[in-house]
Amino acid sequence: MKKIIKTDEQWQQSLTEPQFNVLRKGATEAPGSGEYYHLTENGDYLCAACGHKVFDSASKYDSGSGWPSFYQAADKEAVMEHDDSSHGMDRVEIKCARCESHLGHVFPDGPNPTGLRYCINSVSLKFSKK
Numbered sequence: 001m002k003k004i005i006k007t008d009e010q011w012q013q014s015l016t017e018p019q020f021n022v023l024r025k026g027a028t029e030a031p032g033s034g035e036y037y038h039l040t041e042n043g044d045y046l047c048a049a050c051g052h053k054v055f056d057s058a059s060k061y062d063s064g065s066g067w068p069s070f071y072q073a074a075d076k077e078a079v080m081e082h083d084d085s086s087h088g089m090d091r092v093e094i095k096c097a098r099c100e101s102h103l104g105h106v107f108p109d110g111p112n113p114t115g116l117r118y119c120i121n122s123v124s125l126k127f128s129k130k
Helices: 008-014 017-023
Strands: 043-047 053-056 079-084 091-096 102-107 117-120 125-129
Touching: 008 017, 017 102, 053 117, 079 102
Parallel strands: none
Antiparallel strands: 043 053, 043 125, 079 091, 091 102, 102 117
């Protein structure tokens, strides 16, 4: 996969302010505010910054967390994981493997078959209906 590398100025030109704050600065949208939180249509979830497929609707579920949740990424190379100890918490940050944009975090409290909960900001995604 070819990596996408841009300066902050280039990202600001192609993203909205909320997208830039989440995708490039690691911010988090307010729980329950995202457009994809309750979406149940079949399709692919793409990184809003670069269009890389990161999740599939088949693994989406309602975690009750306030953010779109998935029990697995689109494939093993779709996302990257990084330790995140910001805000006094120990978490695992999820980034797009293609452009390294912040998507959200993954937690070990999800459903079978993986036991994982990928808690993702809606603003970091674009939905492509199948």
